[in-house]
Amino acid sequence: MSLTNRTKVVSQKRMSFLERLYLPAIFVGMGITLKHTFMKKATIRYPEVKRPFSDIYRGRHVLKRDEQGRERCTACGLCALACPAEAITMISAERKPGEEHLYREEKYAIVYEINMLRCIYCGLCESACPKEAIFLTQKIVDSEYHREGFIYGKDKLLEPVDKDKRIDVSKRQTPEVLNFKKLPNEKHNI
Amino acid sequence: MATVTIDGYTIEVEDGTTILEAARKIGGEIVPPTMCYYSKLKGSGGKCRTCLVKVAQTSAQNTRPMPKLVASCSTPVQDGMVVQNITSPEVLETRKAIVEFLLINHPLDCPVCDQAGECDLQDLSFKHGVDTSRFDEGKREFDIIDIGPYVKLHMNRCILCYRCVFTANQITNGRIHGVLYRGDASEISTFIKNSIDNDFSGNVIDVCPVGALTDKTFRFKSRVWFLKPMDAHRDCPTCSGKAVVWMHGDDIYRVTARKDQYHEVEDFICNTCRFEKKSTSDWVIEGPRKIMRTSIISVNHYDKEKQGSVINPVAKKIQKPAEK
Ligand code: SF4
Ligand code: SF4
Ligand code: SF4
Ligand code: FES
Numbered sequence: 001m002s003l004t005n006r007t008k009v010v011s012q013k014r015m016s017f018l019e020r021l022y023l024p025a026i027f028v029g030m031g032i033t034l035k036h037t038f039m040k041k042a043t044i045r046y047p048e049v050k051r052p053f054s055d056i057y058r059g060r061h062v063l064k065r066d067e068q069g070r071e072r073c074t075a076c077g078l079c080a081l082a083c084p085a086e087a088i089t090m091i092s093a094e095r096k097p098g099e100e101h102l103y104r105e106e107k108y109a110i111v112y113e114i115n116m117l118r119c120i121y122c123g124l125c126e127s128a129c130p131k132e133a134i135f136l137t138q139k140i141v142d143s144e145y146h147r148e149g150f151i152y153g154k155d156k157l158l159e160p161v162d163k164d165k166r167i168d169v170s171k172r173q174t175p176e177v178l179n180f181k182k183l184p185n186e187k188h189n190i
Numbered sequence: 191m192a193t194v195t196i197d198g199y200t201i202e203v204e205d206g207t208t209i210l211e212a213a214r215k216i217g218g219e220i221v222p223p224t225m226c227y228y229s230k231l232k233g234s235g236g237k238c239r240t241c242l243v244k245v246a247q248t249s250a251q252n253t254r255p256m257p258k259l260v261a262s263c264s265t266p267v268q269d270g271m272v273v274q275n276i277t278s279p280e281v282l283e284t285r286k287a288i289v290e291f292l293l294i295n296h297p298l299d300c301p302v303c304d305q306a307g308e309c310d311l312q313d314l315s316f317k318h319g320v321d322t323s324r325f326d327e328g329k330r331e332f333d334i335i336d337i338g339p340y341v342k343l344h345m346n347r348c349i350l351c352y353r354c355v356f357t358a359n360q361i362t363n364g365r366i367h368g369v370l371y372r373g374d375a376s377e378i379s380t381f382i383k384n385s386i387d388n389d390f391s392g393n394v395i396d397v398c399p400v401g402a403l404t405d406k407t408f409r410f411k412s413r414v415w416f417l418k419p420m421d422a423h424r425d426c427p428t429c430s431g432k433a434v435v436w437m438h439g440d441d442i443y444r445v446t447a448r449k450d451q452y453h454e455v456e457d458f459i460c461n462t463c464r465f466e467k468k469s470t471s472d473w474v475i476e477g478p479r480k481i482m483r484t485s486i487i488s489v490n491h492y493d494k495e496k497q498g499s500v501i502n503p504v505a506k507k508i509q510k511p512a513e514k
Contacts, residue, residue, distance in 0.1 A: 076301030
C-alpha cells in the first residue's frame with residue numbers, strides 16, 4: 001500500500017561499461033553548461049543595474065511631512081491596528097505651545113517604530129492612515145548585520161524637511177484622494 | 191400596566207415607562223440609539239433627538255398616529271401603542287439627518303481624540319451617518335481647558351447633551367459647572383473656570399458620550415483598543431470600588447466605571463479610585479471584561495460566546511405587524 005501516488009519503482013539493472021565510465025554523462029552536462037554561458041541571462045547586476053519598479057511598489061515606509069514641514073502622523077494607532085504582522089508600535093505625546101511648526105496635530109508620535117523583519121509589506125498601514133502620514137515607497141530595506149538595525153525609528157522613517165528631498169507619493173494616491181486634496185475648505189488640506 | 195408594540199414585538203410595561211425603556215426591555219436591534227438620555231440621571235434626555243421614533247398608533251382608544259416623530263426617551267407609553275423604529279424608513283432617514291446636525295460643529299478629530307473606539311457619536315455616525323459632509327461654513331472653535339486637576343474639556347467636541355451637568359448636579363454635592371449661553375453659542379463651563387474638586391466629579395468623563403470630557407491622567411497615553419479591560423475591585427471607603435482597569439502588560443493605564451450594554455455606568459466610582467489608584471497592588475483583578483464582539487476593543491480577543499443585546503424572550507413577536 002502506498003501513502004501517496006508519487007512512488008517510483010527504482011530500476012536495479014546493472015549499468016553497462018560505458019555508463020560506468022560516466023564520461024558521456026559528464027560531457028552532456030558540460031554541454032548544457034556551455035550552452036547557458038552564451039544564452040541571455042536571467043539575472044541582472046544589482047545594484048549597478050536596477051529593474052523598473054511599479055509606481056505602487058510596496059517597499060520600505062516613509063513618514064510624510066505636510067507642505068509646511070510638519071509631521072503629519074498624529075499617533076492615532078490605526079496603522080498599528082490594521083497591521084496583520086503587528087510590526088508597528090508607537091508612543092504618543094502632546095504638542096507643547098510653540099511646537100506648532102513641528103507637528104500638525106495636538107498629539108504626535110514621539111516614538112514610532114516599524115519592525116522591518118516582521119513587516120510583510122502588505123500596505124494596509126498606508127490604507128488605514130487617516131492623516132496621509134505613512135506610505136510605502138519604491139525603496140528596498142537595506143541589509144544589516146544585526147536584527148536591531150531592522151527596527152526603524154523616526155530617524156529612518158521620517159522624510160527630510162528639505163523640499164527637494166521629499167518623497168513623492170502622489171502616484172500612490174487614488175484620483176478621489178487627489179481631488180479631495182484640492183478642496184480648499186477641508187481642514188485636512190490647510 | 192400598558193401593552194406596547196415596538197417594531198412588531200409586544201411587551202407589557204408599567205404605566206409611565208418611556209417608549210425607550212420599553213424598547214430596552216425588549217432588547218436587540220430595535221432599541222433606539224441615545225446620545226443624551228441616561229437612565230441613571232433624572233431629567234436627562236430630550237436634547238439630541240437621536241432616539242426619535244414613529245408612533246403609528248397612539249393608544250388602544252386613539253388609533254391615529256402621532257403627527258410628528260417623538261423622542262422615545264421622553265415620551266411615556268400608552269396602552270395599545272404601536273411604535274416603529276427600525277421598521278420605519280422615515281425614522282431612519284430622520285436619524286441620518288440628526289447625525290448630520292450633531293456633526294455640524296463636531297471637529298471629527300477622532301485620530302487625536304482619546305474617546306475614539308468607545309465613542310457613542312462614532313458608533314452612531316458609523317451606523318446612521320453619511321460619509322460626506324455638506325457643511326461648508328466654519329465650525330465653532332474653543333480653546334481646550336482644564337476643569338479641575340483631572341478633567342480636560344474639549345468644547346469643540348461637545349454635543350450639548352447636558353449629561354455632565356446632570357451628573358454634577360445629582361451625583362456630586364454642589365455643582366460648579368453648567369451650560370453657559372444659549373443656542374449656537376452654548377458652551378460647557380465652570381464658574382469662572384472654577385476647578386471641580388469633588389469626590390465623584392470624575393464620573394463626568396464616563397457619562398460624556400463623546401470625547402469632550404476626558405481623563406487628564408490618561409491623556410494621549412494609549413488607544414483604547416491597545417489596552418485590555420479587566421474587571422477589578424478594591425475596598426474603597428467612598429464608593430463601591432467596582433471598576434474596570436485598562437491594562438497594558440502589568441501597567442494600569444486608566445480606571446473607569448463599569449458600563450452596561452447601553453454604555454451607562456453601573457456604579458459611579460470616586461476620584462481616588464479613578465485617578466490615583468494606578469498600581470496593580472491597589473486592585474483585586476477579577477478577570478477580563480466582556481466586550482461586545484462588534485467593538486474595536488475586542489479585536490484580536492476571540493470569544494465564542496454570543497454577546498450583545500438580544501431580544502428578551504418575554505417580548506412576543508406578532509406575526510402580522512400592525513403597520514403595513
Ligand atoms: S506594510 Fe503591512 S505588515 Fe508592514 S507595517 Fe504596514 S501594515 Fe504592517
Ligand atoms: S501613521 Fe497614520 S495611521 Fe499610523 S499613527 Fe500616524 S496618523 Fe495614525
Ligand atoms: S461635555 Fe460631554 S457630557 Fe457634557 S454636554 Fe458636552 S457632550 Fe454632553
Ligand atoms: S436620547 Fe432622546 S433626545 Fe437624546
